[in-house]
Amino acid sequence: MRAWEKNIRRVAPYVPGEQPKSEKPIKLNTNENPYPPAPGVKQAFKEMDAGQFRKYPDSTSSELIKALSEYYQVEENEVFVGVGSDDVIAMAFMTFFNSELPILFPDVSYSFYKVWADLLHISYETPALDENFCIHKEDYYKANGGIIFPNPNAPTGLLLPLEEVEDIIAHNQDSVIIVDEAYIDFGGESAVRLTRKYENLLVVQTFSKSRSLAGLRIGYAIGHPDLIRAVNDVKNSYNSYTLNMPSIKLGAEAVKDETYFKESLERIVKTREESKLRLKKLGFSFPDSMANFIFATHKDRSAKDIYKALRENHIYVRYFDQPRLDNHLRISIGTDEEMKKFFEFLEVFLSD
Amino acid sequence: MRAWEKNIRRVAPYVPGEQPKSEKPIKLNTNENPYPPAPGVKQAFKEMDAGQFRKYPDSTSSELIKALSEYYQVEENEVFVGVGSDDVIAMAFMTFFNSELPILFPDVSYSFYKVWADLLHISYETPALDENFCIHKEDYYKANGGIIFPNPNAPTGLLLPLEEVEDIIAHNQDSVIIVDEAYIDFGGESAVRLTRKYENLLVVQTFSKSRSLAGLRIGYAIGHPDLIRAVNDVKNSYNSYTLNMPSIKLGAEAVKDETYFKESLERIVKTREESKLRLKKLGFSFPDSMANFIFATHKDRSAKDIYKALRENHIYVRYFDQPRLDNHLRISIGTDEEMKKFFEFLEVFLSD
Structure with a gap:
């Protein structure tokens, strides 16, 4: 080790969610708002x-x-x-x-x-x-x-x-x-x-x-x-x-712009509540989220497998490879159109 | 002192140069570039x-x-x-x-x-x-x-x-x-x-x-x-x-945009060198600056007085109220037009 290296601060950095480079990904992995600013x-x-x-x-x-x-x-x-x-x-x-x-x-x-x-x-x-x-x-x-x-x-x-x-x-x-x-x-x-x-x-x-x-x-x-x-x-x-x-x-x-703010929040909350119902029907369970994401686990299939399958199809959700979290997916609430594609894929994948 | 105050980090913050709110100030105090970006x-x-x-x-x-x-x-x-x-x-x-x-x-x-x-x-x-x-x-x-x-x-x-x-x-x-x-x-x-x-x-x-x-x-x-x-x-x-x-x-x-970059640097350097000559003529001395500012002291008049007089006329330069620096002004290089106004004021002020 070079002498000047001894005094370098040692850290284990935070790892942010992936920013995929693929053409038209469905990004449900970093809790971004699916709607544009006001x-x-x-x-x-x-x-x-x-x-x-x-x-x-x-x-x-x-x-x-x-x-x-x-x-x-x-x-x-x-x-x-x-x-x-x-x-x-x-x-x-x-x-x-x-x-x-x-x-x-x-x-x-x-x-x-x-x-x-x-x-x-x-x-x-x-x-x-x-x-x-x-x-x-x-x-x-x-x-x-x-x-x-x-x-x-x-x-x-x-x-x-x-x-x-x-x-x-x-x-x-x-x-x-x-x-x-x-x-x-x-x-x-x-x-x-x-x-x-x-x-x-x-x-x-x-x-x-x-x-x-x-x-x-x-x-x-x-x-x-x-x-x-x-x-x-x-x-x-x-x-x-x-x-x-x-x-x-x-x-x-x-x-x-409070009006726009309230409206876009309402849309996201509405999509979230609909997504909860659909996830339940598909065999997922989750804490009752009040955020713009749902942290869900499936009764039969491993979270990691679902994560990988979604990813191969350019649908990105967040997976945490850590104790207690590693059988859950954190799914950000997207637009209705994005959620539709997400659920369409899940329905096929889970019925396999 | 409230208990939670005991663990507050005590610091003496850096003080940045003033950002004047007056209408059309001549800002020669924060070493900004007088020319727009490329x-x-x-x-x-x-x-x-x-x-x-x-x-x-x-x-x-x-x-x-x-x-x-x-x-x-x-x-x-x-x-x-x-x-x-x-x-x-x-x-x-x-x-x-x-x-x-x-x-x-x-x-x-x-x-x-x-x-x-x-x-x-x-x-x-x-x-x-x-x-x-x-x-x-x-x-x-x-x-x-x-x-x-x-x-x-x-x-x-x-x-x-x-x-x-x-x-x-x-x-x-x-x-x-x-x-x-x-x-x-x-x-x-x-x-x-x-x-x-x-x-x-x-x-x-x-x-x-x-x-x-x-x-x-x-x-x-x-x-x-x-x-x-x-x-x-x-x-x-x-x-x-x-x-x-x-x-x-x-x-x-x-x-x-390297061409624009080089051109705007040349203009600033030219104005700086001209400003050095004019400052000398007016009784200032200064280290030979290779930056976009000149750190100048006057043979007769106190830096603080000049600073204040300039300021009253909406011309801002930087004054440091610290030992070794407190008889100098740091003058950022502006456009030729701005420097012209700066020197016109100084000529009148110093001949008083």
């Missing part, structure tokens, strides 16, 4: 002047912050934005999780939590979900250096009712609690309103799912101004200008 | 389909990496990209600077180095520049946990000849050496070709200055595949998708 986004994009890109963006992303603060009826100093919710959560880990005590997150949840903790040398414990993939709030009643969990949980889609979320926060007033609501718009009740009651609560959301803007990388957090100031200080010690001009401008436009 | 960038922007933003970007930014690898005649696995060179350098600090020994950087240089070291709890020493703001290569001959310096240096604009850069690298084969070439295109010789000779050398550049794309936030590093793999692993442990769709696409377009 018409106002396209319009604003058309009107942007690429000549202006020679200048730095607004390092405070004020236009986007303003749109979010109006939508959530909070002050601008209660909102933080970053390069996707991954950037927001990584910054929050760096800012808030500096205790000697371990942080807590469910053993089955967003697999990036473990990666961030390892990267930043944060110790952690992972209370186990029960056999139905449910979080038990009592598991979070012990001393800790912070808590994070997704709600709805990933990759199960299960929603923790807001009273239980609040119960966990109420039992933990000595550390920062992060509720990762990447999928909340598809059927859950957000903890945002609890941020006024609990100063140690940070709620994180993203534009990548419900707002159809994964390609622009925008995430945000809402919390007490003291939390927001602290994470902004860390952000400004890392990179002053994170969101670029298109993200700030088009993110703001996406928030403004 | 015509191909505008064209590609017009042709982008905002509907595609619903999907995740390519997490490997392969189109941009390919364009850079072709431009620099290196392999794709010798190139890393990030959200501006700040993101690239922050990632590199996290990846490579994990020694017990302090890292080294000049006492007068990019002020973000100290901020990153503090944020990441990296110890450092800052060898002093001499009274003419010159780096002495012998100061970097001692054991260290890594070395970083800008070339040309900021905010002085002074270029270290490539032989001296190589001398520093040759004397330091046990740690990673980062040469931060944010301004190299304006008159210096890049160390990129040395990356094939020294496996521990990482050369960092940016699209924010010479490529007129500060608003898109794109930076990159070139080095041995082992260095690039290590920093990519850390990046993928932090945020899988950093560059968004417009950055990947338009960054690649900017690299392809």
